[in-house]
Amino acid sequence: MPELRLVYFKMRALAEAAQLVLAATDTPYTYEMAWDYFGEPWPEAKPKVPFRQLPMLVVDGDTKIAQSGAVVRYLAELTGLLPGSSKQRAEVDAIFEASQEWFNPLNPTVNFAVGDDFAAKREAQLPGLHLRLGDFERLLGQHGGPFFFGDQPYYCDFGVFHHVDLAHFFDASLLNDYPRLQTFMSAVRGVTGVQAYLDRRPELIGVGSKPQLVIDGRPEPTGVMKA
Template sequence: MEVAFGQLPVLVVNETVHIWQSGAIVRYLAKLTGTMPEDHLLAARVDAVFEQSQELFSPLNPTVNVKIGDEHLKFKEIFLSSFPGILKNFARQLEHSDEGPFFFGSQPYYCDFSVYHHFSLATILQQDILNAYPSVLDFMVAVENLSGVKEYLASRPEIIDVGTAPKLIIDGIAQPTGTKPS
């Protein structure tokens, strides 16, 4: 199978149509799952939070899933020194909503899942990193208690050996993470 631009991720729809780039995939799926607002202005605001969360991908994903040894420590230090200011801004956005624990009220949208993912990676690097913001902690619990999410988290593969030889435990077998599994 030829992958557009030779990179992942790619979503294959109906075994023929390829959608690449995380944002395009997420927005396509959001329409199918009811996590895309119908109101165009709200949809743009949701997309802004989603895009802001995507800026966390580059420092977090490689630091947790790929980097090892001194390189891991360097990336971790850089992330941990910059994240408090970023987290403060996300918390401020959460606090704009009086109607619920999610960024735009009581209903989660696709941006909420992206932010949750990145924040959960951050807690792998420093367990108490979110503790300064009760709104963020409430948000994390609210996402974790959503139907479907709760069940997934109960069976999600465990990540081990972050910083030395990251692996996921899948069906009891340690599988390397990152781009170059052995």
């Protein structure tokens, strides 16, 4: 197994599917804040990464993989979370990409927006989220569940899990009308390694008012800066 260093920030967003894949497959890696990895504040380090944004996966100290989708697909291949046929790999990827479409504005809203701005963004997003939840609900019926392709999770399951999990900050009863998605969320939580990851990851608190991540027991503002 290569040495894996996942570099990102203080937020629950684009590094989450990658970490779920790593947790589900018990794959060793380190998670490093940008300022720790680079030894300087993010604005100074920014020009040193391929597309001036994170996450980035550093493999064996030399290969730098940018773009969250590329990171997850690389990890899925490395850890065996890809189906055998190229047709089914494309179907898995389509579901992963459908979940990635939620990234913006869902992730920044949950991690950063406050007050009236948060409320307005939540109300604006909910109808579109429900349309896509309906798609996911239907697709979960295709292979009998509990995952999108039956009883074996692939990386798309972790992308969808992350975004649906995050959307719960908008509405705790989000999945009331989606029984297959409820079963799916429980099944992902039940994957060996995933529950332990969910228990140990920094808790996201104060969403909509004062978003913070509880890191080593200390609430810290979400963001791209150390302090």
